[in-house]
Amino acid sequence: MGKTDALEQKPDFREQEIGFIYAHRIKLIIAILVLVLAVGYLAFNAWDSAKVYYYTVSEIKEIGPTSEGQFVRVSGKLIDGTFERVENTTLASFILTDGTETVQAIHQGIIPDLFFNEHSEIILEGRYTQDKVFQSKNIIVKCPSKYVASSS
Amino acid sequence: MAKNISTFEIFWVFSSITLIASLGILFIWVPTDANLGISQKIFYLHVPSAILGMISIAIVAFLSILYLLNTEKKKWDDLAYSFSEVGMVFLTIALISGSLWSKPAWGVWWTWEPKLTLTLVLWFIYVAYLMMRSYMSGSGNEAKFGSVVALIGAIDAPLIYYATELWRSAHPGAVVGPNAESGALDERMFFGLIASFIALSFMFIYFVSNRYFLRSTETRMNFIVRKLN
Amino acid sequence: MEFLVAAYLIAWVIFFGYSFILSRKIKDLKNDIKELEIRIREDS
Incomplete structure (x- = not known):
């Protein structure tokens, strides 16, 4: 050595x-x-x-329910006021939109802080089920693509 | 040994001064991001090291070609090797700082989105380059195979930069360079980024010059020993 | 905040670590050169 x-x-x-x-x-x-x-x-x-990192809400609606075990991502914006948490659980339900279509989604677990930011786009990882609900396993928040100084 | 100020020491002094200055600028003068908060300051470490890691592989490929055109000039090969090692150090920092930023900002440590996947590929290209060179050292073919690996990396680097344009990605669009949208970055933040980039570039040059001194001296010494034997 | 501190800290550890490895290798190399000089002198 x-x-x-x-x-x-x-x-x-x-x-x-x-x-x-x-x-x-x-x-x-x-x-x-x-x-x-x-x-x-x-x-x-x-x-x-x-290469197709996520589908838009319209695309996932067109594709329809995904098979068991198949993992897909869907991206959209949270519709204001649709977020609801089931009392005393970590289960949450909300609606995402891409501007034309909307999709009902549920998520079990922690929600990142930036989820509620009006500029954020949300990417859900999980399954689109038969009953037209997106069951999210992971949430990825796509941040706003502009960096601006905070006014404070 | 004679005590004189070497090039290394000059770069060392430059990088120390600019690093301290840039940290001061970043944490005192540059404003905090409105949406991401304090964690956005990782940006000033993440982006310059990623840029340096990407530029570096292109330089490695360029120097490799120069060397292959004239294999008498061993210095190009030594320089290529030095850039690859330092480039990998900076790309590693880009990946780690990226992961540490992605957790608070996106909510995950890692996701298989195009920009991340391609960056990981580039990291493996650096690993392949360095491993190949160490396993094949002395065979005479190491530079040839290395240049092929470096060329693949040099193709990968622009793909990383344009990834947000070419595919759907979790990364925000480019905020600097030819693909940037105007107004995507606050002016003071842009200045902070430049300051940080200059500081890290000095550090990069300091490392490369050190590594090159080591590598070229080794090469010369091997040559002398070979001659003696 | 802790992520910010962690990111800068790890980067500094890597920078100093790499710098340390380089300086040690250069020191070893300088010793080797001295040894080589001695050997050459002995041979001639």
Whole structure:
């Protein structure tokens, strides 16, 4: 440790090195290939969901109920005054809109602070069920794309 | 060893002064964001380090090509290596600070949206580049394979920048550069971003020059030892 | 607020850590150069 490679090399290091490279070349190629395939597979899967990161409310209505286990995202704005929390639970219900269509959604769990900001767009992750309700598992708040100074 | 002021020390002094100045500007003079509050200040760390991480891979690709055109000039290769290592450090900071900002702002640590996915891909490209170079070192092919990896990264970098335009994303649209909407960023915030960018750039140059000194000296030393043997 | 502090803190830790690693490597290299000089002198 701490030594530069060159100093630790024996006089015939060049030959040794070349021998080493040939002996391990196949192993190395296989290792790189496996790594590339694994990362490629992961990237492909991730990209599949990333390229259509979310549907609009109109689109999800057109697509209709999603099958069990299928995860989709829907984006829209919260309609003012539709947010209701079931007494003493973390269950909440609200309506999202994309300007033309609306969708009823329910969410179990914590609601991020910026959820209620009038400039925020909300992305829900979950399932669009048979009874036309979007069951949200995760909420992602898409922040306003402008940064403005607070007036205070 | 002779005691004289080296280039490193000058960059070190520059980056220290500008960093302290930028922190002062950011936390005293620049206003807090109306919607996101104090957590928006992560922006001044997140955006410059992401930009430096993205520019860096393009420089690596460019230097790799220069080297391949004339393999006598080992210095281009040494410089490319130095940029890749420092670029990865800055991209790592961009990813971590991004995650720490995404939690309070979006409500999640990570989500598979296009900009994030592509940035993670770029991070893996840096990992692949550095790993390949360390495994293949001495084989003579490391620079060639490295340049291919760097070129893929150089294609990825602009995709990251334009991701909000090309695909649906959770990221806000670009606030700086050619794709930015005018008025997307408060004037004082823009100034704060520039100040922070300058400071981090000095740090970046300081790291690269240090790394390059190390790498090129190693190269020269290996050459001497080889000759002696 | 804690996220802000954490983000800047981690960034600084990384910067100092990397800086430390670099300076240590440079120190090692300088020692190696000295050793090499001695060896060359002995050889000649």
